[in-house]
Amino acid sequence: MIKRIGEGTLVFENKPAVAGYASVVGKKEADGPLGKLFDKVIYDSRGGVETYEDAESALQREAVICALEKSGVRAADCDCVFAGDLLNQCAASVFGLSGFGIPYLGQYGACSTMAQSLLMAAVFVESGAAKNAVAVTSSHFCSAERQYRFPLEYGSVRTPTAQWTVTGAGGCVINNGGKIAKIASAAVGKITDLKITDANNMGAAMAPAACDTLLRFLKDTGTKPQDYDCIFTGDLGLVGSRILCDLLAQSGYDIRKNHNDCGLMIFDRETQDVHAGGSGCGCCASVLCSKILGDMERGKLKNILFIATGALLSTTTAQQGKTIPSIAHLLNIIR
């Protein structure tokens, strides 16, 4: 069963576990600091298929195939897949996963979707609703640019606060027997809106959501940031990470020593021209399913927080001059 403590942190009594994980990324991500840790790489933007969108679907498909293989669980034994992406109507997930025949529950939390999907998988496994559940998300630089910004062919100039959408996917198989890491507790985010409207500065829009969820979790659990080996945020990038540290400092918390951001880990900002860092549903998913869970498997990390943030805008709402509401979901993952 799941126990609710404090304002609403979920504590998993049986601690659903990661039985397998895998990541598939594009060439630029493979050239970055984590390059050797990914399971598969596609070397051109289409990965041998006709459209960027199909390529993104293939990333998810491959991540699931690989995570299933590593976990020793067959697709036929999976009771549920929780998935999402940034494309309109979560199309990458649908076309990527339709072949598996696994009951499907589409999730949308923008770049927070990996944490949301993992949280769902943990709730389903803990409650008995699923024996094996899969969580997977993706993003693709080219499909995201086309949908959210400009067709690549325009060659438009990026602002310094802009982030670079990661081409990648990460997937996990969750069940009660997994040996890699356990999901101990979680906090569902609230929609946070500090009235930021600059769609080229999503880190700033998302940092308050991360701050809100983290503060609630620390209060509910009576823990301090230092109690965790590392606090990983999803894709705040350079600008958002600084804002998060500043916001937390106002509440008396210093996370600068044990905070890292997946958007800063995946690229080398000095040489890879990604401005404020990586972003996208596939950013924290592929970093979680390579470096972070890898370090947990190797025993280098024993107790972490994984906080994925999402900017809940659409091109329609941006064009209508609306603000960028954000959200952050948190998982406490232990060895």
Place this chain on the structure above:
Amino acid sequence: MIKRIGEGTLVFENKPAVAGYASVVGKKEADGPLGKLFDKVIYDSRGGVETYEDAESALQREAVICALEKSGVRAADCDCVFAGDLLNQCAASVFGLSGFGIPYLGQYGACSTMAQSLLMAAVFVESGAAKNAVAVTSSHFCSAERQYRFPLEYGSVRTPTAQWTVTGAGGCVINNGGKIAKIASAAVGKITDLKITDANNMGAAMAPAACDTLLRFLKDTGTKPQDYDCIFTGDLGLVGSRILCDLLAQSGYDIRKNHNDCGLMIFDRETQDVHAGGSGCGCCASVLCSKILGDMERGKLKNILFIATGALLSTTTAQQGKTIPSIAHLLNIIR
């Protein structure tokens, strides 16, 4: 706890219950056969706000406010809201619900989203992850036409198989103490793709998904269609409903006597010029949260199946000539 039976039907041992429900619709829906049963009506397409999208957000907001009032549960006591809509990045839900401060988990299952959200709410309440959970979805004719088809100003001609997107929202409050109806069991849908590509005939695309989920549920539970007072489908409309009946007949089941479709219930096809019937996330949500739950509350219905179907296409995938994968989630709701 949740028990899994057969291939994967979820049986809720404590039977999470509907504590309150409400629907808000547009003028055309209010003029239809169920007109008197809705809680609120907006009489012009914008409902007094600036854009169709904002009007859709307002539908969700009002549905939640009203459902909370009727259930006697305060927003502050809600642990989770599961919501979704047809707009890109589920924008209607985000802007409609951001003011409540309820932890938010965005769902995307196209027109199946109401069943998916209710299923999630039931799993969260049953497992202890939430004491009170809210499920709400919406659609709006004008925002949907603009996004999926043509701006209304074009005055384009609709095909006979086309459906009319319902302007409406429906919301439910789920907890363990609700008196209106109980969620006894549920089945999560699989992505079904019979390679239909006509986006003006979504009933045909969705019927096989409804058939697949229903057949699995009947097999898992050892029940027959006649065991239920009524089998409600979401928005198959006239064409999809006929196909569903034909498909089930091939498996030896006759549901013609106790089947109804929310897309056929909400409009009068003779006089309201909606072609094959109503559709959209708000269609089955507003019919469930008016006529169906009302009849359960009054004791007229005691044991029903609610099967909401979704066509998982986007304009991008449609323009790329891809097929329309579909899904259907099922709930068994009892008095």
